[in-house]
Amino acid sequence: xxxxxxxxxxxxxxxxxxxxxxxxxxxxxxxxxxxxxxxxxxxxxxxxxxxxxxxxxxxxxxxxxxxxxxxxxxxxxxxxxxxxxxxxxxxxxxxxxxxxxxxxxxxxxxxxxxxxxxxxxxxxxxxxxxxxxxxxxxxxxxxxxxxxxxxxxxxxxxxxxxxxxxxxxxxxxxxxxxxxxxxxxxxxxxxxxxxxxxxxxxxxxxxxxxxxxxxxxxxxxxxxxxxxxxxxxxxxxxxxxxxxxxxxxxxxxxxxxxxxxxxxxxxxxxxxxxxxxxxxxxxxxxxxxxxxxxxx
Amino acid sequence: xxxxxxxxxxxxxxxxxxxxxxxxxxxxxxxxxxxxxxxxxxxxxxxxxxxxxxxxxxxxxxxxxxxxxxxxxxxxxxxxxxxxxxxxxxxxxxxxxxxxxxxxxxxxxxxxxxxxxxxxxxxxxxxxxxxxxxxxxxxxxxxxxxxxxxxxxxxxxxxxxxxxxxxxxxxxxxxxxxxxxxxxxxxxxxxxxxxxxxxxxxxxxxxxxxxxxxxxxxxxxxxxxxxxxxxxxxxxxxxxxxxxxxxxxxxxxxxxxxxxxxxxxxxxxxxxxxxxxxxxxxxxxxxxxxxxxxxxxxxxxxxxxxxxxxxxxxxxxxxxxxxxxxxxxxxxxxxxxxxxxxxxxxxxxxxxxxxxxxxxxxxxxxxxxxxxxxxxxxxxxxxxx
Numbered sequence: 015x016x017x018x019x020x021x022x023x024x025x026x027x028x029x030x031x032x033x034x035x036x037x038x039x040x041x042x043x044x045x046x047x048x049x050x051x052x053x054x055x056x057x058x059x060x061x062x063x064x065x066x067x068x069x070x071x072x073x074x075x076x077x078x079x080x081x082x083x084x085x086x087x088x089x090x091x092x093x094x095x096x097x098x099x100x101x102x103x104x105x106x107x108x109x110x111x112x113x114x115x116x117x118x119x120x121x122x123x124x125x126x127x128x129x130x131x132x133x134x135x136x137x138x139x140x141x142x143x144x145x146x147x148x149x150x151x152x153x154x155x156x157x158x159x160x161x162x163x164x165x166x167x168x169x170x171x172x173x174x175x176x177x178x179x180x181x182x183x184x185x186x187x188x189x190x191x192x193x194x195x196x197x198x199x200x201x202x203x204x205x206x207x208x209x210x211x212x213x214x215x216x217x218x219x220x221x222x223x224x225x226x227x228x229x230x231x232x233x234x235x236x237x238x239x240x241x242x243x244x245x246x247x248x249x250x251x252x253x254x255x256x257x258x259x260x261x262x263x264x265x266x267x268x269x270x271x272x273x274x275x276x277x278x279x280x281x282x283x284x285x286x287x288x289x290x291x292x293x294x295x296x297x298x299x300x301x302x303x304x305x306x307x308x309x310x
Numbered sequence: 311x312x313x314x315x316x317x318x319x320x321x322x323x324x325x326x327x328x329x330x331x332x333x334x335x336x337x338x339x340x341x342x343x344x345x346x347x348x349x350x351x352x353x354x355x356x357x358x359x360x361x362x363x364x365x366x367x368x369x370x371x372x373x374x375x376x377x378x379x380x381x382x383x384x385x386x387x388x389x390x391x392x393x394x395x396x397x398x399x400x401x402x403x404x405x406x407x408x409x410x411x412x413x414x415x416x417x418x419x420x421x422x423x424x425x426x427x428x429x430x431x432x433x434x435x436x437x438x439x440x441x442x443x444x445x446x447x448x449x450x451x452x453x454x455x456x457x458x459x460x461x462x463x464x465x466x467x468x469x470x471x472x473x474x475x476x477x478x479x480x481x482x483x484x485x486x487x488x489x490x491x492x493x494x495x496x497x498x499x500x501x502x503x504x505x506x507x508x509x510x511x512x513x514x515x516x517x518x519x520x521x522x523x524x525x526x527x528x529x530x531x532x533x534x535x536x537x538x539x540x541x542x543x544x545x546x547x548x549x550x551x552x553x554x555x556x557x558x559x560x561x562x563x564x565x566x567x568x569x570x571x572x573x574x575x576x577x578x579x580x581x582x583x584x585x586x587x588x589x590x591x592x593x594x595x596x597x598x599x600x601x602x603x604x605x606x607x608x609x610x611x612x613x614x615x616x617x618x619x620x621x622x623x624x625x626x627x628x629x630x631x632x633x634x635x636x637x638x639x640x641x642x643x644x645x646x647x648x649x650x651x652x653x654x655x656x657x658x659x660x661x662x663x664x665x666x667x668x669x670x671x672x673x674x675x676x677x678x679x680x681x682x683x684x685x686x687x688x689x690x691x692x693x694x695x
Contacts, residue, residue, distance in 0.1 A: 049511040053377070064519035074509040076380055077518035078403050082373035085365065089335060089377025089385070090509065092361035096332040096383055103511045121373065124366030 016202045020044050027070035028062040032231025034221035034238065035059055035137040038195035039108060042135055042219070043073065045205025049103045051094075053087050055113035056080040058144040059137065081117040083107045084125035087132040104209050105132035111152035112142045114218075115178045122178075126185040126214040133208040133215045136178070137195075139223035147226040151176035154246065155297060156290055157277045159226075164280035169290050174297060182216045183252050189213075191251040194220035196238025200249060200261070207251075220247045228276020240271040245298035248305045260305045268295050311489045311556065318449040318481045321488045322388075322414055323348030325453035327358045328496040329412075329460050331386040332503070333378035335363040337371045339393040340426045341478035342416040346388060368393035372400040372413070379409040380517050382508035384460070388414035390478055391432045392421060398436070404471055405440035406533060407518055410463035411471035412456060413441075416478040417579065417630075419663040427664020428478040430579060433607075434631040434639045440533050442472035442540050443608040445578040447564070449486040451605075452476035454551065457496055458559055461547045466506050468540050470533075475607075477580040477630075479664070491555055499554055541609045562611035563618060564603035567593060571600025573676050574619060576644055577628040578604040581667055585628070588672035599676055604640060612647035619648060625655040626679040628667075632659045637685065656684020665689060 022043040029036035035058055043050070051074045054060045060077045063070040078086050087105050094100040109118065114136035122134060141159050142148040149162040153171045158164040162171035179190045189211045193201040201219060208215035222238050224231040241247035242261060246268055249261035272278040272294065281287045281294075302308050316324075323345050326334075334353070336346040353362045361378075365371045368389050375385040389397065394415065404411055415433045419425035433443055444459060446452035452474065459472040476482060507515060521529055541562060548559030566586050568574070575585055582603040592599045602618055604611070619625060625648070629638020636642065641657035648655060656679050661667045671689060678684060 051381070051509050051511065061520060064516055066519040066521045066525050069516040069519060071516050072514060074511055074514045075516045076377070076509060077520075078373060078376050078407065079399055082369065082376075082400065085370035085373030086377035086380075088363055088365070088370070089333060089374030089379075090381040091377075092333045092335075092363055092374070093378040093381035093383035096359075096361050097381075120367060121370050124370055127366070128363070 016045050016206050017047060018044055020047065022050070022071070022073040024070045024072055028065065029058070030225050030231070032224040032234045034195050034223055034234045035110070035139055036062065037234065038137050038201065038219050038221045041195060041198050041201050042108060042205050045202035046104070046106050046209050047206065050106050050209070051090060051103055053083045053090065053105065053107045055083040055109040055118060057110035057113050059108060059110065061144055080113055082121050083109050083113065083118060084121040084134060088125045088128065088130045091130045091132055100131065106209065107132065107134040109136055110143070111136055111138045111140060112150045115151040115176045123185065126182055126187055129213055131212050131214070133217070135205065136218045137221040138218050139221045139226060141226055143223050143226045155294055156281060158280055159277070169287065170280060179216060179218050179252070183255055187214055187216055188254055189215040189251070191217045192247070192249050193217055194238045194242060194247060194249060196220070196235045196242065197249065204251065226277070229274055237274060240274060244268045244271045245302045245307060246271060246294070248301050248307055250305050257305065260307050262307050262309050264309045265298070265302060265307070268298050313487045313489055315485055315487050317344060317483060317485050318452060318476065319344030319416070319483065320348050321449050321453050321490065322456060323352060324490050325456050326386050327352050328491060328493055329386070329457060329500060330358070330384065331360055332383035333361045333363065333375070333385045334387065335365055335371045335374035335378065335385065336387045337365050337368045337389070337393060339368070339390055341418060341482045342388050342390045342393070342414070344482065345414055345416065368396045369400060372397045372404060375411045376400065376404050376407060376409055379411055380407070380509050382505045382510070384503035385411055386413070387411070388416070390416045391418035394432045394436065395420060401436050401439045401441060406529070408469040408533070408536070409471060410469055412459045412463060413471065413473055414456065415473045415475040416482040417475050418478040425663040428480050429630040429662045429664070430475065431631045431662070433473050433475045436473070437608060437639060440470065440537060441608065442470055442537065444472060444474050444606055445604060446474065446476040446481060447580060447582040447603055449481055449484065450488045450557065452481055453488060453490070454555070454557055454559065457491070457499065458547055458551050460500055462540055462543045464503065465543050468536055468543050469506055470536055470540060475579065480580045495554055499551065537609050541606070541611065544606055562606035563614045564605055565618065566601040566603070568600040568602065568618065570598050572598040572623040573679055574600050574602060574622040574625050575628060575672070575676070576602045576604065576625060576640060578607060578640060579630065581628060581630065581661065584667060584669060585672050588669040591669065592673060592676060597676065610643050610647070612643070615644060615647045616651070619651065619653060622653060624679050625653060626675050626684065627655065627657050628675065629657060629659050630661045632662070654682065658684060658686060658688040660688040
């Protein structure tokens with residue numbers, strides 16, 4: 015059972031108001047439970063939670079570099095095993111999408127192939143937010159970022175999101191899931207399940223970033239729900255390679271989700287870019303078909 | 311003491327076993343491979359109760375060591391050359407995190423052009439990382455320095471990682487007679503790993519927080535102070551090592567025929583053995599030549615060198631590395647140490663990428679120094695001149 019009163023991520027950290035990642039982390043730590051050692055790669059979370067000599071972490075926490083959190087987790091796991099502490103204490107990596115789907119992929123692949131007992135959670139805010147909204151491999155198609163700017167010859171990011179969850183399914187991970195901070199109970203339950211599943215488990219958590227995506231900081235949860243309702247984000251669980259659950263929705267067109275965020279506004283002004291919006295709708299349709307999320 | 315003839319890498323692996331690391335994390339690379347193969351066999355045969363992580367890169371090898379060390383285990387890794395270059399970010403980070411990691415370096419040249427053969431450019435490239443750096447003259451020193459390194463690094467007044475450097479192939483693959491100490495003696499010398507702090511759910515702390523401009527300078531100062539304190543720790547524990555194991559390591563700089571030496575050679579690593587033989591022959595011919603061997607490059611023994619060079623007339627530094635566009639790293643340090651002394655110091659870059667250095671080369675270098683010729687690459691093929 016998730017202990018909803020557990021608060022291992024303290025108040026007073028320096029995240030932006032309305033930060034989806036910080037809300038996600040608070041829920042993640044409730045789901046993870048007591049006796050969790052957290053590893054964070056460099057990124058927003060690391061920076062807003064640990065400016066020396068202050069820390070927001072009430073559970074053991076370590077940061078080393080941007081790309082090596084999984085390798086650190088491997089070493090921690092080996093050490094706990096040797097000391098007879100593994101099981102009594104659990105290991106959780108929480109990193110952003112840049113650290114996870116881009117620069118840290120080698121370390122993640124190695125750690126998952128070796129089968130270390132730890133859980134890796136990516137809070138996916140779909141760009142390098144700590145350095146000022148640069149494109150990552152998790153940035154969605156057509157999003158305007160500072161390194162994939164929309165312009166006279168560009169409609170923004172020209173590639174779809176890298177599908178890291180499926181890459182880790184291919185590694186033989188016993189539990190791969192997606193979640194969003196907009197559905198807290200679902201997120202906490204998935205974290206609890208991952209932490210109690212032996213072997214390397216992965217959860218990618220949609221974490222809207224009001225600063226980077228361009229929406230009112232009061233609407234983080236709403237944006238998160240809209241992503242699920244249009245099918246651009248799918249919540250699912252894959253156990254030992256088999257899809258075992260998916261969040262079914264009565265899907266709405268992607269327009270409202272896109273229009274609510276400044277990163278997609280170039281698709282609507284000066285006039286509606288029907289061709290590009292159709293391509294994004296096709297991504298949502300493909301997701302819906304692949305994971306069977308449509309309520310008939 | 312039982313002397314055994316064995317390959318340098320195997321002697322190192324057997325010694326690491328005696329140090330009882332609880333986690334070993336390594337990635338194979340020539341000429342380090344026999345060490346990690348040796349350790350893998352030792353663990354597979356149940357001769358060492360350790361977790362052995364076969365990582366996917368050197369970057370992860372040292373990163374896993376950070377995690378394991380921070381979680382409270384004694385750790386070991388080994389690498390060389392390109393592997394060390396790939397680790398670069400982790401090398402600096404692990405030192406800043408003040409984790410007592412010991413890593414063997416089978417010294418090898420750096421690409422390009424690709425070379426698997428020996429020089430010391432790899433560890434020298436990391437001279438500013440805040441790791442301690444010890445250099446072995448022979449295989450006995452290579453294994454002794456591993457034991458000593460753990461003792462120094464784990465001292466709560468030091469808390470730093472260390473490279474134990476030994477020349478690739480020249481030492482790592484050569485069979486020599488060595489004394490592998492008794493397990494009981496090593497246990498008594500090192501004791502169990504006693505981390506200063508660790509990741510522990512009963513006592514949560516945060517490791518690796520970032521520092522704002524208000525604090526960063528002080529972190530660097532304290533790190534620098536710890537590296538400097540390691541000089542005294544080396545001498546203290548090196549003396550203790552000598553009392554326990556019969557081989558004294560109380561000096562950061564080794565001396566050979568220094569009493570009346572007019573020309574002093576300064577070098578690091580296995581080349582010191584060749585130099586000693588050359589000195590014997592030069593002494594027979596009436597030349598007053600001596601050797602100072604740098605056993606501890608970080609911290610650099612500036613004061614020791616200054617004192618030892620008081621009667622020298624000239625110094626020839628033999629560098630198996632080069633800071634391109636400047637000089638060899640050892641020469642630069644020696645010149646800094648001897649600043650203000652009326653003493654000519656000549657640098658000779660030699661032996662790079664495995665080029666053989668013979669006794670005749672040492673004699674030629676002494677002759678060049680006597681003529682006042684130096685600060686040069688020695689032994690170049692004529693077509694580049």
